[in-house]
Amino acid sequence: MDAELAEVRALQAEIAALRRACEDPPAPWEETSRVQKSFQAIHQFNSEGWKSSKDLKSQLGHLESELSFLSTLTGINIRNYSKQTEDLTGTEMTEKSIRKVLQRHRLSGNCHMVTFQLEFQILEIQNKERLSSAVTDLNIIMEPTECSELSEFVSRAEERKDLFMFFRSLHFFVEWFEYRKRTFKHFKEKYPDAVHLSEGPSSPSIVIRSASQPGPGAGQEQSHRNRSSQLPNPARSAWNRSCSGKPDKIASCRAERLVPKQ
Incomplete structure (x- = not known):
């Protein structure tokens, strides 16, 4: 009985303390101090957020600059x-x-x-x-694309799961394809009767036919030396430079030679 009475009195004292806390408003300086602390916390949070945002923008600008450089390079x-x-x-x-x-x-x-x-x-x-x-x-x-030989290069990269080879070699492949295309187009425009391209400037090979010496081999792909000898002297040196080191191959080689074997 005494224990229950003591518990009741303790609860009554707690209730009375809570009532006083509700009836008596906090001192003005206490409320001001609390508000100031809240504003300081918000300002600190915003400052850190702004600083982080500036860092992210700076980093993003740096990455965009590097990406632009790589795009220009490759x-x-x-x-x-x-x-x-x-x-x-x-x-x-x-x-x-x-x-x-x-x-x-x-x-x-x-x-x-x-x-x-x-x-x-x-x-x-x-x-x-x-x-x-x-x-x-x-x-x-x-x-x-008009570059039909590209599929062979892609299949090789997929088979080897060589992602680095794909990115490293793709721009070389496309670049040399454009060089070969312009070379074929140049000779076709300059010597339309002697130069034959089965697929136009994008052909994988070029055929030189001699109009003055048709013979039994006319219309067939001949060696680089035989073909270059049929061209006028001014074009012979340019042709030899474009086919240097490949006397027994078709001029400007086929697509698999545009990219080094991996």
Whole structure:
């Protein structure tokens, strides 16, 4: 009975203290101090947020500058990009301090007149000692183009899952394709009767036919030396330079020679 009475009195005292706190407003200086602290906290938060925003803008500008430089250097422009990450780390791996992450990347862009889309996966495995990564899947989609030999190059990159080879070699491939196209067009315009291109300037090879010496071999692809000898002297040196080192091959070579074998 005494214990219950003591508990009731303790509750009554607590209720009375709460009533006094509600009836007596806080001192003005206490309220002002509380407001000032709130404003200081908000100002500090905003300042940190603004500082972070400025840093992000500066970093973004730097990355855009680097991307523009690489695009100018390689001719490759990336238009769209997305990334998804999946954690494949299991319980057993966690116990061994091993982390396994699968990254799925998708991007689209162009290199001069060639448009492409890439989908590839990168598997990262990290332990206490090192971090390793490898391309586990690579799918390249090329828009139709007049450069028909490009499909062989793309198939080789997909087969090897060599993403670096694709980006490193694509701009060389396209650049030399344009050189070959202009070379073929030049000789066709200058010597229309002697030069024959089965697919126009984009042909993979060029055929030289002698109008003065038709013979049994007329209309067939001949060696570089025989073909160059049929050209007038002013064009012979230019032709030899364009086909230097390939006397037994078709002028300007085929597409697989535009990019070094990997």
